[in-house]
Amino acid sequence: MSRPDLALSETSYQGQLLSNERLADYTTWRVGGVAKHMYKPAGISDLALFLKHLPANEPLLCLGLGSNSLIRDTGFNGTVILTQGCLNALSMIDAELVRVEAGVSCAKMARFCARNNLSGGEFWAGIPGTMGGALRMNAGCFNGETWQSVVEVETITRDGEIRRRQPTDFNVSYRHIAGLEKDEWFVAATCRLVAGEKETSLQLIKSLLAHRAETQPTNEYNCGSVFRNPPDNYAAKLIESCGLKGMRFGGAAVSEKHANFIINHQGSASAGDIEALIQLVKKTVHLKTAIELVQEVHIIGDEPCPG
Numbered sequence: 001m002s003r004p005d006l007a008l009s010e011t012s013y014q015g016q017l018l019s020n021e022r023l024a025d026y027t028t029w030r031v032g033g034v035a036k037h038m039y040k041p042a043g044i045s046d047l048a049l050f051l052k053h054l055p056a057n058e059p060l061l062c063l064g065l066g067s068n069s070l071i072r073d074t075g076f077n078g079t080v081i082l083t084q085g086c087l088n089a090l091s092m093i094d095a096e097l098v099r100v101e102a103g104v105s106c107a108k109m110a111r112f113c114a115r116n117n118l119s120g121g122e123f124w125a126g127i128p129g130t131m132g133g134a135l136r137m138n139a140g141c142f143n144g145e146t147w148q149s150v151v152e153v154e155t156i157t158r159d160g161e162i163r164r165r166q167p168t169d170f171n172v173s174y175r176h177i178a179g180l181e182k183d184e185w186f187v188a189a190t191c192r193l194v195a196g197e198k199e200t201s202l203q204l205i206k207s208l209l210a211h212r213a214e215t216q217p218t219n220e221y222n223c224g225s226v227f228r229n230p231p232d233n234y235a236a237k238l239i240e241s242c243g244l245k246g247m248r249f250g251g252a253a254v255s256e257k258h259a260n261f262i263i264n265h266q267g268s269a270s271a272g273d274i275e276a277l278i279q280l281v282k283k284t285v286h287l288k289t290a291i292e293l294v295q296e297v298h299i300i301g302d303e304p305c306p307g
Contacts, residue, residue, distance in 0.1 A: 013050045014042035015086070023075060026082065027066030028128060029264050030221045031271040033075025033301065035061075040082045043089075044101070044154070044162065044187050047081065052160035054079065060158065061300060062185045064103060064130030067224050068137065070278075072301030073271045083132050087187055092116055096195065097151070101188045102132025106139070110205055119196025120149060125205045126212050128224050135186040137175050137296065142208050147172045149191040158183030175228050175296055217255045221264035226278060227293040235293055236260035239281055242288045249277040275299060 017039050023032035037058075041047035054060070059078025063069065066084075083103035090104050090112055098118070100109055106127035113121035123144030127134055134146040135153060147167065155163045163184075170179035180186075212218060227235040239245070239259035247254045251269030254277065255261040262277055282293050 012053055014046045015050065016040040021080070023063075023066075023071045023080070026063060026080075026084075027069055027071055027223075028221060029066075029070060029223050029269075029271075029274060030267055031073070031264060031269060031274060032066075032071030033073045033271070035076045035078070035080040037079040038082055039079060040086050042086070044087060044156065047087070047187070048156060048160035048162055050081075050160075051156065051158060054158075056158075060183070062102075062132070064133045065105060065128065067129040068133055068139075068297055070223065070271055070274055070297050070299045072275070072299065072303070074302045076301055081185075083187075084130055087132070089188075093190065096192050098191050098193065099188060100131050100191065102130060102135070102186050104131050105129070106131060106134050111202070113193055114196075114201035114205060115198055117196055117198050117201075118193035119201055120144070120193040121191070122201055122204045122208060126208050131189065132186050135189055136177060136180075138172055138177055139175070147177075149193055150189050151192045152190040153186055154188040155180070155184050156187045157181065162187070215258055217257045217261050217263050220255070221267060221269075222255070222261045223297050225260045225296050226262050226281075227260055228296050230291055230293070233291070234260075238285050238289055238291060238293070242284050244281055244284060247277070247280070249273050249280060252277040254281065271301075 019037055021035045021038040023035050024030050039050055061076055062081045064083045085103060087101040087103035089101045091099050093099050098113060106124040106129055109131055110121050110125035123142040126141040127139045138145055138147050140146060150167050153165050155165055170177050229235050236259040244254050245259050246256050250273030251265050252273040253263050253265045255263050262274055285291060285293050
């Protein structure tokens with residue numbers, strides 16, 4: 001693939017710089033247009049160097065597993081920083097502390113903790129994303145949430161400054177984090193877990209994954225939960241009560257298995273189909289229940305021109 005025209009010297013970085021990269025290959029919905037540039041860093045320090053050389057007016061997007069993102073068919077007219085498979089260091093600091101970089105999958109983090117006789121991280125096995133995304137939205141499932149174990153995070157700014165920050169720097173709530181600057185991203189975290197027993201934790205992970213497979217459309221392209229649960233209610237219950245299970249728009253469909261999942265049916269959906277169905281579900285639920293569903297999924301890219 002040809003070399004993008006960015007102001008970087010031949011020896012200034014060690015990662016991989018691509019142009020016109022198809023983003024559907026990097027999202028769990030398998031939809032999305034083209035990124036003008038994509039950078040796959042060789043590590044955090046390499047990413048810092050890359051950002052220091054990046055033009056100040058270049059639009060920037062950090063992407064992990066792409067499980068909580070809907071990238072429009074128009075793509076992204078800027079540079080995508082890919083963390084999955086790139087920022088992937090994972091290590092024990094001591095008997096109870098684990099340092100994990102943003103590109104490590106949540107499932108890998110769960111297994112790593114279990115195999116090191118640590119308990120309390122099994123729930124990560126049910127989150128279809130990376131730890132960077134889990135930090136950004138306080139991802140959780142099976143009665144666990146990411147920030148319940150965080151003791152320190154490392155972030156990076158647009159100008160390549162690496163920072164160490166404490167949980168008290170942030171306002172952490174259900175599926176939301178406040179306290180990051182506009183151009184600041186999580187690149188690593190240190191998490192404290194409790195002593196456990198490997199086989200017990202691995203068995204719990206196995207049972208959680210079995211339950212997930214029984215109740216969620218894990219064998220179809222999806223992004224995970226589309227909407228947050230409203231206070232004292234469940235998004236799936238509301239959507240189902242409005243008769244929306246199975247509703248389709250183009251190649252997108254509300255899952256028959258779990259109503260808070262929208263699937264790319266047989267890979268036939270466009271990002272536009274999925275976005276239209278999201279809006280239709282929100283509108284219908286609001287009209288019938290007066291409850292405004294809030295999206296978990298982030299919609300990225302310029303809106304297409306009408307007509």
